[in-house]
Amino acid sequence: METIERKPRSREQTRSGIMVTAKTIARREGWQAVSIRKIADAIEYSAPIVYEYFDSKDVLLNEIRNEGFSYLYQEYDRILKLYRDPEKRLYEISLIQWDFAQQQPEIYQVMYSLEGAYCSMPVYQSDIVQAVSDKVSEIICSFIPKSKESIRRLFFEWWSISHGLISMAMMLKDEQSIEMSAQVYRETMRRFVRGLK
Amino acid sequence: METIERKPRSREQTRSGIMVTAKTIARREGWQAVSIRKIADAIEYSAPIVYEYFDSKDVLLNEIRNEGFSYLYQEYDRILKLYRDPEKRLYEISLIQWDFAQQQPEIYQVMYSLEGAYCSMPVYQSDIVQAVSDKVSEIICSFIPKSKESIRRLFFEWWSISHGLISMAMMLKDEQSIEMSAQVYRETMRRFVRGLK
DNA sequence: CAGGTGATTTAACACCGTTAACTAACGACC
DNA sequence: GGTCGTTAGTTAACGGTGTTAAATCACCTG
Numbered sequence: 001m002e003t004i005e006r007k008p009r010s011r012e013q014t015r016s017g018i019m020v021t022a023k024t025i026a027r028r029e030g031w032q033a034v035s036i037r038k039i040a041d042a043i044e045y046s047a048p049i050v051y052e053y054f055d056s057k058d059v060l061l062n063e064i065r066n067e068g069f070s071y072l073y074q075e076y077d078r079i080l081k082l083y084r085d086p087e088k089r090l091y092e093i094s095l096i097q098w099d100f101a102q103q104q105p106e107i108y109q110v111m112y113s114l115e116g117a118y119c120s121m122p123v124y125q126s127d128i129v130q131a132v133s134d135k136v137s138e139i140i141c142s143f144i145p146k147s148k149e150s151i152r153r154l155f156f157e158w159w160s161i162s163h164g165l166i167s168m169a170m171m172l173k174d175e176q177s178i179e180m181s182a183q184v185y186r187e188t189m190r191r192f193v194r195g196l197k
Numbered sequence: 198m199e200t201i202e203r204k205p206r207s208r209e210q211t212r213s214g215i216m217v218t219a220k221t222i223a224r225r226e227g228w229q230a231v232s233i234r235k236i237a238d239a240i241e242y243s244a245p246i247v248y249e250y251f252d253s254k255d256v257l258l259n260e261i262r263n264e265g266f267s268y269l270y271q272e273y274d275r276i277l278k279l280y281r282d283p284e285k286r287l288y289e290i291s292l293i294q295w296d297f298a299q300q301q302p303e304i305y306q307v308m309y310s311l312e313g314a315y316c317s318m319p320v321y322q323s324d325i326v327q328a329v330s331d332k333v334s335e336i337i338c339s340f341i342p343k344s345k346e347s348i349r350r351l352f353f354e355w356w357s358i359s360h361g362l363i364s365m366a367m368m369l370k371d372e373q374s375i376e377m378s379a380q381v382y383r384e385t386m387r388r389f390v391r392g393l394k
Numbered sequence: 395c396a397g398g399t400g401a402t403t404t405a406a407c408a409c410c411g412t413t414a415a416c417t418a419a420c421g422a423c424c
Numbered sequence: 425g426g427t428c429g430t431t432a433g434t435t436a437a438c439g440g441t442g443t444t445a446a447a448t449c450a451c452c453t454g
Contacts, residue, residue: 032315036442046403048444057442112368118229118313124372153381156365156373161385164361168353171309175321176353184350188358233411243434245413254411 015053017043019064026106031117061110061119062126068107069128072100076135086143087193093136094162094189098182101166114167133159143196154196161192212250214240216261223303228314258307258316259323265304266325269297273332283340284390290333291359291386295379298363311364330356340393351393358389 021042025034036057040047054060079092101108109117123129137155146154165188169181218239222231233254237244251257276289298305306314320326334352343351362385366378 035440037440047442048404049402051443052401112364113312115310116313116315118315120229122368122371124369152373153377156369156378157362157381157385160361160365160381161358162361163365164357164359165354167309167364168357168360171319172321172353174319176349180350181353184354184357188354232409234409244411245435246433248412249432 011053014043014045014049018050018053018060019067022060022064023104023106026110026117031106031109031115058120061117062121064107065111065119065121065123066126066128068100068104068111069126069132071107072096073128073132073135075100076132080135080139086139087197089139090136090143090158090196091190091193093139094158094193095186097162098166098185101170102178105170108166108170112163112167114170140196158192161188165189208250211240211242211246215247215250215257216264219257220261220301220303223307223314228303228306228312255317258314259318261304262308262316262318262320263323263325265297265301265308266323266329268304269293270325270329270332272297273329277332277336283336284394286336287333287340287355287393288387288390290336291355291390292383294359295363295382298367299375302367305363305367309360309364311367337393355389358385362386 018039021039022034025038025042036050037047040050050060054063075096076093079089079096083089083092106117109115110119111123113119133155136158137151140154140158141151162185165181165185169176169178169185172181215236218236219231222235222239233247234244237247247257251260272293273290276286276293280286280289303314306312307316308320310316330352333355334348337351337355338348359382362378362382366373366375366382369378
């Protein structure tokens with residue numbers, strides 16, 4: 001039997017409200033300013049309510065991280081349906097990575113524990129991260145089928161180069177124009193993709 | 198009559214003791230476990246004493262970060278005296294970056310605000326970071342003299358690729374052998390250096 | 395009406411960074 | 425000797441954190 005909704009919000013609404021609020025505060029004031037009490041205030045509840053939805057702050061951050069990887073997974077899928085050429089595919093996926101980091105920096109930060117957005121759970125223990133890795137690895141493999149080991153190395157290299165340029169651009173955003181960083185990113189990723197064949 | 202059990206230490210000794218202790222705790226338990234009180238306990242003083250030496254925790258972390266960049270500066274200098282070939286120079290400097298991150302991960306973390314080692318002060322405002330940047334830029338310039346803008350882009354690219362591989366290797370250290378990461382690092386940096394001429 | 399049940403809050407604990415107020419020891423001067 | 429100022433070091437406190445146990449309140453059922 002469905003209970004009557006006293007509050008105009010369903011359980012799922014409240015849950016996602018907590019996540020949205022956390023991200024909003026993080027975007028405005030940085031992750032280190034995100035506290036359970038501040039989130040509770042914003043959603044007009046008391047602090048312990050947050051623990052009805054998330055076992056700890058750590059799992060809340062982990063959920064947001066997974067949300068980020070999940071979004072990337074979707075977008076990668078979209079690209080795979082749009083293009084057939086492996087070169088085009090990998091390059092477009094690289095661009096998605098960049099755009100994502102620009103448009104939702106607070107999520108990107110929590111995904112890689114950047115700028116005080118600490119999440120103790122290791123990334124690789126998440127299924128969605130594994131799925132994203134597999135998807136990209138597959139594209140690299142479709143380039144030139146190589147040994148599993150080689151594919152793994154190339155994926156590691158692609159991921160690292162992309163992440164390195166993105167995180168460094170974030171770090172230097174106040175002294176180096178985003179447009180210049182974006183140019184270097186595009187050139188570098190294009191060169192990497194070309195170098196694969 | 199109870200005597201003072203605390204060893205008489207000079208001001209400079211105490212100061213560096215604080216920094217060493219902070220790094221030791223960070224190495225053992227991670228940066229998020231480093232607190233002023235814990236440091237004070239370890240050096241057998243009360244918490245406010247730490248503030249006699251550092252205005253805030255932020256300043257303390259910034260000092261440790263600068264110490265890290267200062268070490269790199271020294272090592273880069275050593276390389277410049279050892280080799281004349283620009284290609285060799287840049288490659289060796291890349292290797293120093295890697296070794297440093299492996300041997301003193303806690304310092305590397307605070308240098309780039311990784312893994313909860315948050316330091317609010319922006320890196321580029323530090324003179325020593327500027328000096329390190331200039332040194333590497335000079336080497337890149339000695340390769341093929343190009344426009345200031347091009348040098349800047351190449352330095353940004355070198356720094357990002359190196360940092361990307363290092364931070365990703367750190368992140369995946371429990372599921373991907375360091376030796377494999379090191380191999381990819383060496384190959385990638387070698388390829389980058391070769392590509393410059 | 396009484397009782398139970400689930401949602402929600404209050405109060406508390408043990409920490410955190412940071413600062414003000416206090417104490418104990420020491421040397422200088424009268 | 426006694427009084428002062430200085431200094432090193434402490435304790436105690438403030439407002440904040442994540443987290444949990446206990447208390448409260450609104451509602452449905454018997």
